[in-house]
Amino acid sequence: MVNAQLSHLIELQEIDTRILEIGRSINDIPRRLREAESSLQSSHDALKKTEQQRDALEKKKREKERALDDANEKIVKLKSRTGEIKTNKEYQALLREIEAVERERSLIEDEIIALMVDADSLQRQIRAAEDDFRKRMEEVEARKKRISEEQERLETHLLSLQDTRKKIRSMIDGEIYDEYIQLIELHRGFAVSEVRGEICQGCNMNIPPQLFVEIKKNEEIYHCPHCRRILFYREPAA
Numbered sequence: 001m002v003n004a005q006l007s008h009l010i011e012l013q014e015i016d017t018r019i020l021e022i023g024r025s026i027n028d029i030p031r032r033l034r035e036a037e038s039s040l041q042s043s044h045d046a047l048k049k050t051e052q053q054r055d056a057l058e059k060k061k062r063e064k065e066r067a068l069d070d071a072n073e074k075i076v077k078l079k080s081r082t083g084e085i086k087t088n089k090e091y092q093a094l095l096r097e098i099e100a101v102e103r104e105r106s107l108i109e110d111e112i113i114a115l116m117v118d119a120d121s122l123q124r125q126i127r128a129a130e131d132d133f134r135k136r137m138e139e140v141e142a143r144k145k146r147i148s149e150e151q152e153r154l155e156t157h158l159l160s161l162q163d164t165r166k167k168i169r170s171m172i173d174g175e176i177y178d179e180y181i182q183l184i185e186l187h188r189g190f191a192v193s194e195v196r197g198e199i200c201q202g203c204n205m206n207i208p209p210q211l212f213v214e215i216k217k218n219e220e221i222y223h224c225p226h227c228r229r230i231l232f233y234r235e236p237a238a
């Protein structure tokens with residue numbers, strides 16, 4: 001005849017183990033949500049970096065465009081001076097000066113074209129980075145939604161377990177229950193242990209053969225001589 005108190009204790013331990021596991025899962029949810037958020041960061045950073053590169057390039061291009069305007073102005077001014085020229089020597093000097101500024105202008109134009117090509121390529125990179133960011137954002141939102149749904153399920157499950165626990169707890173004698181709670185606190189949630197092959201599954205120590213014979217009957221509440229856990233025996237599944 002199985003001890004009724006012992007079988008309630010076994011049930012209580014099973015329930016408490018599940019409550020503990022669910023509690024841990026619920027406690028882990030804020031971390032998982034943060035983790036989901038932070039996976040967006042690198043994608044966001046990549047986008048910002050490319051945008052900064054593009055902005056720097058645009059700034060450089062504007063500077064070059066101003067330099068081009070200056071060069072054009074200079075050429076116009078130089079050319080307007082041809083009327084004042086008296087000698088051929090002065091004229092040759094002016095032409096050389098104009099040619100020099102024109103060469104400079106041509107270099108600036110090349111630079112501007114190169115910058116425009118780079119800006120185009122960066123703009124494509126930005127569009128790709130934006131697409132990537134949007135895609136990841138959607139993934140993160142979906143992931144967060146799944147986590148929240150899981151949280152709801154866990155909380156509902158927890159409530160029903162706590163309900164069942166109350167019923168079981170009401171069937172356990174006060175003194176035995178107090179002892180169970182002390183063991184729960186002592187052994188981090190693990191108070192009732194199976195004995196398998198003369199070994200306490202709580203502390204992995206050997207149970208004396210004579211005590212094991214008694215435990216196998218499950219008629220009394222026995223404690224592990226090593227860890228004090230409440231012991232029970234379960235017939236191995238065939």
Ligand SMILES: [Zn+2]
Nearest residue numbers: 200203224227
């Ligand atoms: Zn033990």
